[in-house]
Amino acid sequence: MNSRRVLVSLRMLATEYMRRRVTLVLMFLLPTISFVGVYTGLPDTQIPVDVVENQVSAQISTGQRDIVGSFIVITYAAFLGGLSGLFLMQTGRATDRRLILCGYRASEITTARSLMLTVICTGLSLYLTAMLLLFLEPRHLGAYFLSVFLVALIYGGLGAITGTLIAQELGGILAMFFIPSLDVGWLQMPGYSEALNSWWIRLLPGYFPSAMSVDAAFTPTLETLALTWPSLGYAAALWLVATVAFAGVTHVHRFAEPPRRSSRTLAALIAAGVVVAVVAVVAGVVYLGQRPQAIEADGRVTAPEAQVTSLYDGRVAELPVAKGQHVLRGEVVARIEEFGTGETWPVYAPMTGTVTTVNVKENENVVAGTVLAVIYDLERPEVRLEVEEAFIPQVKVGQPVSLRFGPLNRDIPGRVKEISPVPLPPEVGVSEQRRRIRKYAVTVELLETVPNISLEMGVRGKVFLRLIAHRRASAPGPG
Amino acid sequence: MERSPAHVLEVRNVFKSYGRLRVLRGASLTVDEGEVVGVVGENGSGKSTLMKVLVGLLPVDSGQVSLKGTLGYCPQSLELYERLTVREHLRYFGAAYGLSDEDTATAGQRYVGLLKYTRYMDTKVSALSEGTKQKLNLTLALMHSPSLLLLDEPYQGFDWETFRAFVGLLGELRAARKSVLLISHLITSDIGADRVLTLRDGAFNE
Numbered sequence: 001m002n003s004r005r006v007l008v009s010l011r012m013l014a015t016e017y018m019r020r021r022v023t024l025v026l027m028f029l030l031p032t033i034s035f036v037g038v039y040t041g042l043p044d045t046q047i048p049v050d051v052v053e054n055q056v057s058a059q060i061s062t063g064q065r066d067i068v069g070s071f072i073v074i075t076y077a078a079f080l081g082g083l084s085g086l087f088l089m090q091t092g093r094a095t096d097r098r099l100i101l102c103g104y105r106a107s108e109i110t111t112a113r114s115l116m117l118t119v120i121c122t123g124l125s126l127y128l129t130a131m132l133l134l135f136l137e138p139r140h141l142g143a144y145f146l147s148v149f150l151v152a153l154i155y156g157g158l159g160a161i162t163g164t165l166i167a168q169e170l171g172g173i174l175a176m177f178f179i180p181s182l183d184v185g186w187l188q189m190p191g192y193s194e195a196l197n198s199w200w201i202r203l204l205p206g207y208f209p210s211a212m213s214v215d216a217a218f219t220p221t222l223e224t225l226a227l228t229w230p231s232l233g234y235a236a237a238l239w240l241v242a243t244v245a246f247a248g249v250t251h252v253h254r255f256a257e258p259p260r261r262s263s264r265t266l267a268a269l270i271a272a273g274v275v276v277a278v279v280a281v282v283a284g285v286v287y288l289g290q291r292p293q294a295i296e297a298d299g300r301v302t303a304p305e306a307q308v309t310s311l312y313d314g315r316v317a318e319l320p321v322a323k324g325q326h327v328l329r330g331e332v333v334a335r336i337e338e339f340g341t342g343e344t345w346p347v348y349a350p351m352t353g354t355v356t357t358v359n360v361k362e363n364e365n366v367v368a369g370t371v372l373a374v375i376y377d378l379e380r381p382e383v384r385l386e387v388e389e390a391f392i393p394q395v396k397v398g399q400p401v402s403l404r405f406g407p408l409n410r411d412i413p414g415r416v417k418e419i420s421p422v423p424l425p426p427e428v429g430v431s432e433q434r435r436r437i438r439k440y441a442v443t444v445e446l447l448e449t450v451p452n453i454s455l456e457m458g459v460r461g462k463v464f465l466r467l468i469a470h471r472r473a474s475a476p477g478p479g
Numbered sequence: 480m481e482r483s484p485a486h487v488l489e490v491r492n493v494f495k496s497y498g499r500l501r502v503l504r505g506a507s508l509t510v511d512e513g514e515v516v517g518v519v520g521e522n523g524s525g526k527s528t529l530m531k532v533l534v535g536l537l538p539v540d541s542g543q544v545s546l547k548g549t550l551g552y553c554p555q556s557l558e559l560y561e562r563l564t565v566r567e568h569l570r571y572f573g574a575a576y577g578l579s580d581e582d583t584a585t586a587g588q589r590y591v592g593l594l595k596y597t598r599y600m601d602t603k604v605s606a607l608s609e610g611t612k613q614k615l616n617l618t619l620a621l622m623h624s625p626s627l628l629l630l631d632e633p634y635q636g637f638d639w640e641t642f643r644a645f646v647g648l649l650g651e652l653r654a655a656r657k658s659v660l661l662i663s664h665l666i667t668s669d670i671g672a673d674r675v676l677t678l679r680d681g682a683f684n685e
Contacts (some may be wrong), residue, residue, distance in 0.1 A: 008574035181567035252535040
């Protein structure tokens with residue numbers, strides 16, 4: 001392959017593309033009109049959407065506008081990527097053949113076009129993602145952008161095949177409108193498509209990027225990033241088929257060339273394309289099937305905590321403890337001289353631990369219920385994970401947890417100890433969309449001693465809902 | 480026919496059918512170095528099919544085609560990119576032929592000047608007249624100085640002055656020992672062809 005020829009071809013393609021003013025304007029205008037339509041025409045109601053997190057099915061509640069808006073982005077990416085691929089191959093087909101007669105190789109032309117398509121898809125994805133950002137903030141922005149780019153690239157490959165095989169412009173445009181609308185715009189959309197439960201849905205070009213886009217836009221944990229590889233495989237296989245088809249359509253019968261060899265090469269290239277596509281799809285499906293069933297959540301290090309409170313209205317007569325002091329269960333923390341009777345009552349530590357806070361001073365007056373001091377059992381640190389409401393029904397006491405502490409580079413085992421029945425207060429300083437997501441505290445006890453951890457240290461936890469061993473154990477036995 | 484080393488193009492007994500329609504039925508011809516050969520024929524006589532076979536756009540059913548040296552081809556239809564300018568076409572085809580940027584510029588200037596359309600160098604093809612498009616079509620076939628030039632209806636849309644320039648160009652090519660095979664429904668004596676062959680029912684009657 002001659003790199004100069006590829007570069008010249010790329011430059012000419014870019015020049016031609018920039019001169020397609022009407023197409024460029026439509027490419028930017030159509031998604032804008034659709035966005036405005038969705039965000040002014042659709043009711044802002046919450047609808048349930050089934051999502052899968054590490055094989056854990058959950059129903060999240062999300063705005064109808066948001067799910068439709070996010071799917072408009074990937075549908076347009078597929079549609080416009082497809083049209084770009086179509087136009088790149090369909091425009092000047094006869095002249096392409098003339099270039100090949102004059103010395104270009106088919107692969108040089110298709111390489112330049114695939115590079116051009118990559119540039120177009122990058123621009124398109126940036127534009128579409130930026131437009132979505134005006135209305136909706138995806139949970140994982142980078143991954144969402146990547147999914148938009150990948151769907152554009154895959155459909156660009158499909159458009160390139162269509163453009164090579166269908167000479168009629170209208171026929172190609174109809175195909176490139178109909179297929180992405182059906183695949184990405186409907187069948188892959190959770191909440192609207194029943195087909196998501198069928199096996200064949202995974203074979204469609206839009207499957208992997210769509211799954212990735214839902215994961216990136218709406219779920220707390222991003223676990224579909226690896227779907228980038230089958231998506232790229234899909235796109236590469238489609239481009240290989242487009243190259244082979246282009247080479248076939250523009251084939252020049254050199255006088256001395258025996259025709260058999262070239263047809264064997266073509267057959268080999270087609271077979272290679274099909275193999276790459278099959279491997280990509282199978283790898284993606286296997287990957288989806290093998291993920292452990294778990295949910296992930298962020299949290300902080302905490303410890304069993306006890307508050308030492310006064311039972312009487314009175315005066316702090318004696319305060320024998322100080323902040324940082326270790327106390328044993330039953331040890332006297334303070335003595336209160338009761339008003340009226342003048343009697344002095346001891347206040348005992350309810351558990352063994354370290355005094356982390358002392359709220360009063362000697363001779364200070366207190367009322368019944370005043371928190372005199374707080375004791376944490378730092379010998380038995382715990383982790384408090386903040387788990388989103390959608391997954392709470394599946395979290396049970398006793399489930400194993402894998403914990404990763406900020407500074408430590410290894411996983412520490414733990415076990416679910418307690419699930420709070422009331423939600424945590426909403427986060428502050430975040431978007432309205434984020435604030436709507438309620439979270440619950442799940443306390444996890446550590447099963448191993450962790451060196452050098454301190455209270456409030458950041459933790460990422462993975463709660464395993466079902467393990468293979470558990471599955472076997474829970475299988476119904478005879479009788 | 481004995482093969483002579485002076486033949487730049489040799490076509491021997493070529494047959495070509497589209498399904499049951501037999502178009503070329505044993506066509507044979509030779510073009511020698513420095514020779515301008517014209518091929519005429521009525522509509523449907525097989526002129527375009529012969530050209531496509533010679534260029535390699537169609538495979539032959541039987542027979543032989545052999546070519547010595549490089550080939551330049553000017554198709555009958557205007558096979559150009561509508562959104563690119565004349566200069567951009569020259570650069571694109573220069574890269575296809577493997578010419579350096581300087582050689583591309585020199586050849587471009589020479590033929591564009593000869594065919595008198597220098598002022599359209601930076602005009603998009605979509606804005607050119609049919610005659611000027613045909614001049615570019617011809618320039619793209621010539622710019623790499625091929626040993627044999629295959630011209631399919633090359634002077635359609637030319638005005639009289641450009642036609643004269645074209646005839647002058649043929650003379651120059653002949654002087655430079657280049658060979659030309661020109662296919663047209665009409666070849667007058669103005670062209671100054673060395674030989675004019677008539678294709679009838681898919682074969683030549685010399």
